[in-house]
Amino acid sequence: MGDIGLLGFGPDGWGLVLFRAGLMTLAVSVAAFLCGLVLGTLVAWARVGGNRVMRALAEAYTVVLRGVPDILVIYLFYFGGRQVVAAIGTALGFAGPFDISGFVAGMLAIGLISGASQSEVLRGAYQAVPRGTIEAGRVVGMGRFTLFRRVIAPQAMVTALPAMGNQWQSVIKESALVSVTGLVETMRQVSVAAGTTQEHFLFYAAGAVIYLIITTLSDQVFRLAERRSLRGHQGAGY
Amino acid sequence: MDLTFISGMFQKILTGLPLTLNLWLLSLAGGACLALTLNLMRQNRIGNAIAATYVFVFRGTPLLIQIFMIYYGLAGFGFIRQSFLWPFLRDPYWCGLLALILNDAAYSSEILRGGLRAVPKGAVEAGRVSGMGRATILRRITLPIATRQALPAYSNEVISMLKATALVSTITLMDMTGIARAAISETWRAVEILLCAAVIYLVISMLVTRASAWLEQRLSPWQFGRTTP
Numbered sequence: 001m002g003d004i005g006l007l008g009f010g011p012d013g014w015g016l017v018l019f020r021a022g023l024m025t026l027a028v029s030v031a032a033f034l035c036g037l038v039l040g041t042l043v044a045w046a047r048v049g050g051n052r053v054m055r056a057l058a059e060a061y062t063v064v065l066r067g068v069p070d071i072l073v074i075y076l077f078y079f080g081g082r083q084v085v086a087a088i089g090t091a092l093g094f095a096g097p098f099d100i101s102g103f104v105a106g107m108l109a110i111g112l113i114s115g116a117s118q119s120e121v122l123r124g125a126y127q128a129v130p131r132g133t134i135e136a137g138r139v140v141g142m143g144r145f146t147l148f149r150r151v152i153a154p155q156a157m158v159t160a161l162p163a164m165g166n167q168w169q170s171v172i173k174e175s176a177l178v179s180v181t182g183l184v185e186t187m188r189q190v191s192v193a194a195g196t197t198q199e200h201f202l203f204y205a206a207g208a209v210i211y212l213i214i215t216t217l218s219d220q221v222f223r224l225a226e227r228r229s230l231r232g233h234q235g236a237g238y
Numbered sequence: 239m240d241l242t243f244i245s246g247m248f249q250k251i252l253t254g255l256p257l258t259l260n261l262w263l264l265s266l267a268g269g270a271c272l273a274l275t276l277n278l279m280r281q282n283r284i285g286n287a288i289a290a291t292y293v294f295v296f297r298g299t300p301l302l303i304q305i306f307m308i309y310y311g312l313a314g315f316g317f318i319r320q321s322f323l324w325p326f327l328r329d330p331y332w333c334g335l336l337a338l339i340l341n342d343a344a345y346s347s348e349i350l351r352g353g354l355r356a357v358p359k360g361a362v363e364a365g366r367v368s369g370m371g372r373a374t375i376l377r378r379i380t381l382p383i384a385t386r387q388a389l390p391a392y393s394n395e396v397i398s399m400l401k402a403t404a405l406v407s408t409i410t411l412m413d414m415t416g417i418a419r420a421a422i423s424e425t426w427r428a429v430e431i432l433l434c435a436a437v438i439y440l441v442i443s444m445l446v447t448r449a450s451a452w453l454e455q456r457l458s459p460w461q462f463g464r465t466t467p
Contacts, residue, residue: 063440063444064436064440066397066443067397067401067439067440067442067443067444067447068401068436068439068440068443069400069401069402069403069404069405069415069436069439070401070404071404071405071407071415072404072415072418072432072435072436072439073436075418075419075422075428075432076428076429076432076433076436079422079428079429079432080428080429080432082428083428083429169297169298172300173299173300173301174300175300176300176302176303177300177302177405179302180408187300187302187303190303191306194306194310194311198314199314200306200307200310200311200313200314201307201310201311201312201314201315202314204303204306204307204310204311205307205311207299207303208295208299208303208304208307211298211299211300211303212294212295212298212299215298215299216298
């Protein structure tokens with residue numbers, strides 16, 4: 001077992017670097033989760049209220065993303081994105097070499113993966129909204145957007161919250177895969193540190209602890225949000 | 239689109255299929271055994287705490303870090319290099335398989351725990367009254383009901399494990415993803431190659447989805463609007 005001082009914040013310590021990498025993990029996860037939320041909402045909407053073509057497309061999207069390994073999707077965005085950027089760049093007359101940021105590729109790829117499962121969660125939450133409340137909103141003359149904002153979204157959010165917490169947890173863990181693009185987040189940084197110091201176990205363990213801290217803290221946040229969202233509900237038990 | 243390139247690539251990637259299937263099925267089998275053990279441990283306080291910590295750690299960290307920790311990390315311990323385990327832990331295949339088993343066990347044990355909770359107390363009591371021992375009750379009452387309850391969630395886990403096997407390509411194993419990755423650095427035609435690999439994974443996972451739907455219908459036809467055969 002190596003020198004635990006390597007993890008400190010001193011001049012020889014990797015503490016600060018790892019802390020920054022942890023923030024990067026958080027940043028790429030939040031960006032990807034929001035990407036997935038937008039995509040998931042659109043896809044859930046297409047599956048619930050879309051026409052036949054939209055429904056089929058949305059269903060195909062969820063089936064494909066559920067069945068393909070996440071790392072392939074990330075490679076596809078990273079290498080494929082580079083190909084696309086290079087093609088556009090050459091067409092516009094710029095000189096190479098072209099590259100795509102690991103952050104953007106990772107955010108889009110994980111957003112796309114997460115969007116597929118978030119859409120399922122959101123669809124289920126929408127279907128749990130009592131029909132009567134939607135009809136009531138329509139009767140009092142609400143437009144589609146107002147109805148969504150004031151009747152559907154507040155109720156669906158409460159139902160979706162616990163499952164969304166799980167989605168967030170998987171996004172954090174998937175964000176480790178973005179390290180293959182060279183983005184310096186936790187996974188990448190601990191690999192570099194492990195290689196440099198030859199203290200592999202120590203640094204991978206430290207990385208694991210960083211992920212555990214992030215997942216545990218965000219679990220607490222989601223629990224708080226859940227409790228808050230249940231205010232005023234009968235039998236909520238709080 | 240270059241069809242000869244694509245069909246050649248399919249054949250090339252398919253040579254990695256046996257390794258992918260091997261890791262997938264063995265990790266599911268190993269994970270299931272360990273998941274059952276973890277649930278049996280939960281009967282007393284210490285066992286419960288151990289199982290809960292195990293699940294917390296393995297579900298709270300990315301699989302990639304678990305793989306690296308086993309493959310690169312364990313080699314740093316002198317006593318492991320001297321032990322009889324070293325021939326195994328030196329080999330990326332066994333490290334990858336071990337990481338997949340440990341990871342799958344954490345998720346499967348939670349799924350099984352959910353299933354076990356759904357077993358009606360009355361059924362277990364009935365077994366006890368009719369004179370069954372603990373092992374018999376487990377084998378003939380608890381596990382059959384629990385696995386039936388857990389089946390939909392478990393089929394998702396089966397698919398996630400198929401996807402998870404792709405990560406062993408990061409420790410030099412030539413599974414389907416590893417072959418695809420090597421082909422990319424040879425030819426730089428990333429999109430075609432990755433789509434070929436994706437199609438193969440997709441077909442397998444769709445087969446799993448079909449099979450589990452079929453199994454669910456077969457095990458409880460009354461839930462699907464059919465009369466009991």
